[in-house]
Amino acid sequence: MQLGEIAGLKPSQPMRDIFGEALLAVCQENPKVVVLDGDLGNSTKAERVRFTFPERFFNIGIAESNLVGIGAGLAACDLIPWITSFSSFLLCNAYDQIRLSIAMSNINAKILGSHGGITLGKDGPTQMGIEDLALMGGLPTMVMLVPSDPTSMHAAVRAATEYIGPVFLRSSRVAMPFIYPANDCPFEIGKANIVRQGKDLTIIGNGIMVAAGLDAAALLEKEGIQARVIDLFTIRPLDRDTIVNAARETGAIVSAEEHLLHGGVGANIARIVAENYPVPMRFIGLADVYVESADPYDLLKKYHLTAQDIVLAARDVYKAKISGAS
Amino acid sequence: MTESPIQIPDTESLKRLAKDLRLDILDMTTKAGSGHPSSSWSAVEILTALYFGGILNYRPDEPWWRERDRFIMSKGHAAPLLYAVLARAGYFDREELWRLREIDSPVQGHPIQGMMPGVEATTGSLGQGLSVGIGHILGGRLNNLDYRVYVLLGDGECEAGQIWEAAMAAAHFKCDRLTAILDYNKYQETGPISREMALEPLAEKWRSFGWQVDEVDGHDIGALIEKLKSARSVSNQPVIIIAHTIKGKGVSFVETDFRFHGRALTPEQAEKAREEILCS
Structure with missing residues (x-):
């Protein structure tokens, strides 16, 4: 069974390929966009820009701290730098540079963290970005975007480029099926999309977990459970209204993310729910582990990030809702 | 292009100005009760040469003027010096200086980009300013502007790997409009560099990374101006001027005691320091 197949979603290309297309598109539209690479442009697909606009593409080499600092200088020259590398290398090597030169300076720079999560697969845990959202969460001014499909990737790259201020965007090595029709994704930073209506519980996902959530909702429907599915593509600022409405209207929430649970999005959703309208919640994500090299789908299965895992959590949280437990 | 608003070509006036800056730094940090006076005094002549010796091209009433020369204070703990210079250059009222490190004041303990007019980069975590300077150079090329970029480096921060990443990149990109000045x-913080983490042979290190290296007495304003002027004529490679300085310069009991790093003077010490600076 392919991701999104149960929900009838159309398959697509790897997200990194879509990112490369989207980045090239904003470079074509806006002459102020410049691209910085940490010598991984052929993996992140930022190199698409190198071939078309060589004068606006800089390979800074395997030196992430310098990469971020140079990007910050370019942003100060009224240009719009996209600073690109793997999420893990960029954030873990250059966190302090991102903190001072971008977040604290509140400048107009964009950070692309490619190969987010565990679905880069066989290259293993040294390359995986399972803590990127937690790290970026520590930077108060940073807008954080996690697109869930090709259409929202295009929309996110455009929205990030147009937004004035620091933005982090997570990309992935794997393919994600179409959640939205091509070129038709309502995408407003800070506004989540309800991609499936339902009254019994809500599944809130980001990235690859949106398709998994839609698969889970299709399976739950056969059991007579109507699940709402939310694509929470903006991790900061969180869409408080959509989250609180989901709690109020459906009475139970499952959060699903391809990220560590500790410091993850689920914890932030829970804070909003607890403050505004407490309802039973369950959390799908990575426990405190480093996963191993393997096929992405074998990893998702072993570490409980599949539609089936969401279904189990959904049944459990629904039961808690009905019985008045938590 | 407009010239710098303050031109004091004669060395005697510049020396008097340096003395005033030392007093500003003393008063700011003593009032704040903390800060880095000794690291600031070390580079007073360097910034005097840059801002008042006809080197930097800037407009204090238009601080983000696109064609301005950039100055980046990579050794961010010398923030009191930067603020004192910017105030005397006319970027903001000198009254602001006495709000250093106070609640609701923009005069932060270490510089935050854009929080005060003329503050080009957020620094204080060491090793980061040179990279930002390279970004300004590449941006200037894309924007067809021919300004120059000056970065003041501390010697201790040359222990950071990022400095050498930036050194390599500046030579790779042939940043000949980039001049680093090393406050050597x-x-x-914890002692003599030769004892804590030896940097020598320092000039050779920079030269081997593709930089043109010059050396100067970092307290000789006239010599600094000459070196900074001749750096303008270097092409195809960046220039570093290694300025030999004395930490705490101007106050004898600070010059001889490195433990003053990161420490303000007591009011009694400050009075003694004031006399020394005034009599120097």
Whole structure:
């Protein structure tokens, strides 16, 4: 069974390929966009820009701290730098540079963290970005975007480029099926999309977990459970209204993310729910582990990030809702 | 292009100005009760040469003027010096200086980009300013502007790997409009650099990374101006001027005691320091 197949979603290309297309598109539209690479442009697909606009593409080499600092200088020259590398290398090597030169300076720079999560697969845990959202969460001014499909990737790259201020965007090595029709994704930073209506519980996902959530909702429907599915593509600022409405209207929430649970999005959703309208919640994500090299789908299965895992959590949280437990 | 608003070509006036800056730094940090006076005094002549010796091209009433020369204070703990210079250059009222490190004040303990007019980069975590300077150079090329970029480095921060990443990249990108000035006062926070983490042979290191290296007495304003002027004529490679300085310069009991790093003077010490600076 392919991701999104149960929900009838159309398959697509790897997200990194879509990112490369989207980045090239904003470079074509806006002459102020410049691209910085940490010598991984052929993996992140930022190199698409190198071939078309060589004068606006800089390979800074395997030196992430310098990469971020140079990007910050370019942003100060009224240009719009996209600073690109793997999420893990960029954030873990250059966190302090991102903190001072971008977040604290509140400048107009964009950070692309490619190969987010565990679905880069066989290259293993040294390359995986399972803590990127937690790290970026520590930077108060940073807008954080996690697109869930090709259409929202295009929309996110455009929205990030147009937004004035620091933005982090997570990309992935794997393919994600179409959640939205091509070129038709309502995408407003800070506004989540309800991609499936339902009254019994809500599944809130980001990235690859949106398709998994839609698969889970299709399976739950056969059991007579109507699940709402939310694509929470903006991790900061969180869409408080959509989250609180989901709690109020459906009475139970499952959060699903391809990220560590500790410091993850689920914890932030829970804070909003607890403050505004407490309802039973369950959390799908990575426990405190480093996963191993393997096929992405074998990893998702072993570490409980599949539609089936969401279904189990959904049944459990629904039961808690009905019985008045938590 | 407009010239710098303040031109004091004669060395005697510049020396008097340097003395005033030392007093500003003393008063700011003594009032704040903390800060880095010794690291600031070390580089007073360097900034005097840059801002008042006809080197930097800037407009204090238009601080983000696109064609301005950039100055980046990479050794961010010398923030009191930067603020004192910017105030005397006319970027903001000198009254602001006495709000250093106070609640609701923009005069932060270490510089935050854009929080005060003329503050080009957020620094204080060491090793980061040179990279930002390279970004300004590449941006200037894309924007067809021919300004120059000056970065003041501390010696201790040359222990950071990022400095050498930036050194490599500046040579790779042939940043000949980039000039680094190294405030080589030979002390880092916990002691003499030669004892804590030896940097020598320092000039050779920079040269081997593709930089043109010059050396100067970092307290000789006239010599600094000459070196900074001749750096303008270098092409195809970046220039570093290693300025030999004395940490705490101007106050004898600070010059001889590196433990003053990161410490303000007591009011009694401050009075003694004031006399020394005034009599120097």
